[in-house]
Amino acid sequence: MRWKRRAAARPDEILDAALDVFIETGFDAARMDDIAARAGISKAGVYLYFDSKEALLRALISREISPIAAQLTAIAEAGAADPEATLRLMATAAIERLSDQRFFAVPRLIIAISGRFPDIADFYRTEIVETAMAALAKLVTAGIDKGAFRPVDPVLTVRAIIGPVMFAALWRHVLRGDLDIPPAKVIEGQVDLLLNGLKP
Amino acid sequence: MRWKRRAAARPDEILDAALDVFIETGFDAARMDDIAARAGISKAGVYLYFDSKEALLRALISREISPIAAQLTAIAEAGAADPEATLRLMATAAIERLSDQRFFAVPRLIIAISGRFPDIADFYRTEIVETAMAALAKLVTAGIDKGAFRPVDPVLTVRAIIGPVMFAALWRHVLRGDLDIPPAKVIEGQVDLLLNGLKP
Amino acid sequence: MRWKRRAAARPDEILDAALDVFIETGFDAARMDDIAARAGISKAGVYLYFDSKEALLRALISREISPIAAQLTAIAEAGAADPEATLRLMATAAIERLSDQRFFAVPRLIIAISGRFPDIADFYRTEIVETAMAALAKLVTAGIDKGAFRPVDPVLTVRAIIGPVMFAALWRHVLRGDLDIPPAKVIEGQVDLLLNGLKP
Amino acid sequence: MRWKRRAAARPDEILDAALDVFIETGFDAARMDDIAARAGISKAGVYLYFDSKEALLRALISREISPIAAQLTAIAEAGAADPEATLRLMATAAIERLSDQRFFAVPRLIIAISGRFPDIADFYRTEIVETAMAALAKLVTAGIDKGAFRPVDPVLTVRAIIGPVMFAALWRHVLRGDLDIPPAKVIEGQVDLLLNGLKP
DNA sequence: AATGAATGAGGCTTCATTCAT
DNA sequence: TATGAATGAAGCCTCATTCAT
Numbered sequence: 001m002r003w004k005r006r007a008a009a010r011p012d013e014i015l016d017a018a019l020d021v022f023i024e025t026g027f028d029a030a031r032m033d034d035i036a037a038r039a040g041i042s043k044a045g046v047y048l049y050f051d052s053k054e055a056l057l058r059a060l061i062s063r064e065i066s067p068i069a070a071q072l073t074a075i076a077e078a079g080a081a082d083p084e085a086t087l088r089l090m091a092t093a094a095i096e097r098l099s100d101q102r103f104f105a106v107p108r109l110i111i112a113i114s115g116r117f118p119d120i121a122d123f124y125r126t127e128i129v130e131t132a133m134a135a136l137a138k139l140v141t142a143g144i145d146k147g148a149f150r151p152v153d154p155v156l157t158v159r160a161i162i163g164p165v166m167f168a169a170l171w172r173h174v175l176r177g178d179l180d181i182p183p184a185k186v187i188e189g190q191v192d193l194l195l196n197g198l199k200p
Numbered sequence: 201m202r203w204k205r206r207a208a209a210r211p212d213e214i215l216d217a218a219l220d221v222f223i224e225t226g227f228d229a230a231r232m233d234d235i236a237a238r239a240g241i242s243k244a245g246v247y248l249y250f251d252s253k254e255a256l257l258r259a260l261i262s263r264e265i266s267p268i269a270a271q272l273t274a275i276a277e278a279g280a281a282d283p284e285a286t287l288r289l290m291a292t293a294a295i296e297r298l299s300d301q302r303f304f305a306v307p308r309l310i311i312a313i314s315g316r317f318p319d320i321a322d323f324y325r326t327e328i329v330e331t332a333m334a335a336l337a338k339l340v341t342a343g344i345d346k347g348a349f350r351p352v353d354p355v356l357t358v359r360a361i362i363g364p365v366m367f368a369a370l371w372r373h374v375l376r377g378d379l380d381i382p383p384a385k386v387i388e389g390q391v392d393l394l395l396n397g398l399k400p
Numbered sequence: 401m402r403w404k405r406r407a408a409a410r411p412d413e414i415l416d417a418a419l420d421v422f423i424e425t426g427f428d429a430a431r432m433d434d435i436a437a438r439a440g441i442s443k444a445g446v447y448l449y450f451d452s453k454e455a456l457l458r459a460l461i462s463r464e465i466s467p468i469a470a471q472l473t474a475i476a477e478a479g480a481a482d483p484e485a486t487l488r489l490m491a492t493a494a495i496e497r498l499s500d501q502r503f504f505a506v507p508r509l510i511i512a513i514s515g516r517f518p519d520i521a522d523f524y525r526t527e528i529v530e531t532a533m534a535a536l537a538k539l540v541t542a543g544i545d546k547g548a549f550r551p552v553d554p555v556l557t558v559r560a561i562i563g564p565v566m567f568a569a570l571w572r573h574v575l576r577g578d579l580d581i582p583p584a585k586v587i588e589g590q591v592d593l594l595l596n597g598l599k600p
Numbered sequence: 601m602r603w604k605r606r607a608a609a610r611p612d613e614i615l616d617a618a619l620d621v622f623i624e625t626g627f628d629a630a631r632m633d634d635i636a637a638r639a640g641i642s643k644a645g646v647y648l649y650f651d652s653k654e655a656l657l658r659a660l661i662s663r664e665i666s667p668i669a670a671q672l673t674a675i676a677e678a679g680a681a682d683p684e685a686t687l688r689l690m691a692t693a694a695i696e697r698l699s700d701q702r703f704f705a706v707p708r709l710i711i712a713i714s715g716r717f718p719d720i721a722d723f724y725r726t727e728i729v730e731t732a733m734a735a736l737a738k739l740v741t742a743g744i745d746k747g748a749f750r751p752v753d754p755v756l757t758v759r760a761i762i763g764p765v766m767f768a769a770l771w772r773h774v775l776r777g778d779l780d781i782p783p784a785k786v787i788e789g790q791v792d793l794l795l796n797g798l799k800p
Numbered sequence: 801a802a803t804g805a806a807t808g809a810g811g812c813t814t815c816a817t818t819c820a821t
Numbered sequence: 822t823a824t825g826a827a828t829g830a831a832g833c834c835t836c837a838t839t840c841a842t
Binding site for chain 4: 423424425426427428429508510511512513514515516518521522524525529530540543547548549550552553555556557559560562563564565566567568570571573574575576577581585586589590592593594595596597598599600
């Protein structure tokens with residue numbers, strides 16, 4: 001019966017392996033051979049669980065994405081009472097998470113393949129990005145209503161939050177820039193700017 | 201002797217073609233056949249000017265990059281007298297430019313292939329990103345010295361500027377999001393937030 | 401103990417399934433998966449009864465063939481007294497039978513694979529075709545002896561009988577030709593021609 | 601310039617090779633490797649001229665077929681004056697031709713693959729078989745009109761002619777039967793039976 | 801007897817690159 | 822300079838067959 005359990009775990013093991021290989025080489029240059037080897041099974045074995053390399057990509061993105069949207073909305077709603085603190089909390093969480101290569105892999109894949117698989121990009125936008133943005137926008141609106149924030153445009157404000165977070169991840173994982181600034185300091189500085197602005 | 205002129209223009213025509221094809225399919229999925237066809241020459245013809253597909257990629261990135269760094273530094277220096285106006289000007293220019301797919305192609309390529317060609321990513325970071333950031337940081341520092349800005353961390357401030365600009369490009373070209381917000385308004389809102397912050 | 405009986409029937413069920421699949425796709429393109437599925441068992445189950453796909457082919461041909469030779473000889477011998485009627489009877493039976501796709505499948509398989517399995521072709525020729533031809537030839541000879549037929553070459557006469565029968569099957573199953581001529585009429589016309597010839 | 605001529609001949613060389621390999625192994629078991637090797641080029645070279653193995657099959661059948669239909673009709677029309685002699689002539693030609701394995705290959709391929717490529721079978725029926733049958737039927741009708749033949753059913757008569765010819769080819773190439781009867785005698789006997797019938 | 805899981809071997813097809821002209 | 826022709830080296834995927842339970 002041991003293999004029963006193994007078999008049940010296989011798809012996830014394969015997706016883990018695929019994630020690793022995709023991170024290293026990107027989708028196109030990834031070889032099914034390597035994914036199989038990394039998963040510890042034969043190449044044909046992969047096809048027992050996934051129809052094609054593209055199917056693997058789609059399944060992977062789905063899996064990585066699915067828990068996120070709900071979490072984001074939950075946090076945003078839970079924190080409506082104290083928008084400022086919640087904003088700081090979410091930015092912290094996002095930067096921490098995205099500093100993990102495996103977490104940043106999906107957005108990066110999306111960027112790389114959106115030209116050829118526009119529907120995947122659409123899926124990601126709908127399921128994750130728009131959800132996240134809506135949650136944040138609600139938070140900003142709550143802050144405005146409470147008088148904690150100026151009456152700014154919530155959508156643009158959300159971009160002002162997400163943008164630097166995204167940049168931090170790109171800087172680290174894509175541009176391999178020095179990491180001399182500790183994350184905590186990055187967040188502190190970024191939030192301070194967001195709240196107080198540049199002007200004296 | 202018209203062909204002389206044509207011949208001299210060939211490398212650029214080829215790079216133009218390569219850029220188009222890379223935009224559509226990404227580097228790995230791009231076929232030399234397609235690039236040659238788009239350039240209006242034979243596939244073998246491409247190899248008269250470029251040694252390999254990778255060489256094409258490197259040459260393309262070099263070409264697209266070369267004028268930018270100088271421009272950025274020049275603008276930043278020229279505008280040191282009025283940091284706020286210059287910041288607004290640069291953000292406007294960046295968003296406008298990046299709304300052109302052909303301009304955004306290079307950063308996008310970098311993101312996609314940095315895993316396999318780390319030296320290209322390093323090159324891009326050194327030549328463009330760090331240069332741009334340095335120019336902007338100088339501007340911020342000038343503003344602080346002048347008393348126009350609070351004594352913030354210049355590096356983080358630069359990230360707060362670049363991040364939203366980058367996000368705008370990703371949103372448009374990768375995520376194919378709606379473009380209901382006109383660029384001018386995006387810039388205005390973003391700069392306002394940056395200068396005045398969220399707080400009332 | 402119903403399963404005991406089922407188990408005993410398994411090989412036949414598998415061969416039935418194989419026959420169906422071979423009819424649809426031919427031997428080479430047939431997949432063991434499909435055969436197993438059609439037989440209602442697992443793929444591995446097929447291998448409990450047959451060593452290989454080729455073994456399946458051989459067993460199938462054997463099974464389909466075995467009763468035929470004896471029948472043919474029996475009919476031919478029983479009808480020696482009235483050669484003309486017996487000829488008509490046999491032609492009728494042959495055309496009827498071959499109008500069933502499952503019956504024609506074996507000759508068709510033989511045609512398709514004789515190049516790669518010459519021994520199967522030889523087996524089929526020896527066991528079926530030559531037997532049938534011998535039986536028919538005997539009938540013709542009997543007719544000649546009786547004065548019912550002209551002193552023709554029996555072997556060629558047999559070909560003149562089998563040929564059109566074979567063609568009728570090819571026309572229907574391979575060429576998918578219109579079936580506007582009812583079988584009875586085909587037989588009647590064919591036998592009339594055979595007996596009376598073209599000349600007035 | 602030598603290669604110019606070579607290149608022009610390539611498709612035909614490849615089709616020749618494919619015909620050989622198809623004869624030996626059938627369509628499914630044929631390997632593109634073998635076809636390429638037989639044609640004296642690389643496997644990739646085959647794909648310069650044909651899109652796929654299936655395309656090769658279709659092109660081959662087209663090529664082999666195209667001259668035949670016209671020839672048949674021409675002969676039939678030219679011989680309308682003397683139907684009996686023309687019938688004998690055509691039977692002779694057909695049996696001779698089909699005794700060549702390369703000529704019989706196409707009908708044999710059709711038989712083997714008609715299940716999976718019904719449109720090819722339809723094409724063959726329309727272009728070749730129905731054309732041939734129409735030509736022969738016209739001849740028979742002419743004979744009847746002239747009083748040379750009895751008023752038989754022309755279509756069935758055509759089957760009585762084609763059937764034995766087909767059988768002769770099957771006997772030789774598929775069943776690998778002895779060839780003790782010389783073709784000339786086969787034809788003579790077959791035609792005699794057709795004209796004069798079995799009855800005394 | 802029966803099967804879900806696994807795989808080795810191999811086939812088709814693609815494509816960056818080279819060569820002969 | 823320019824290219825049509827050609828190919829070696831892969832990569833994806835399939836499938837007959839075996840194994841562990």
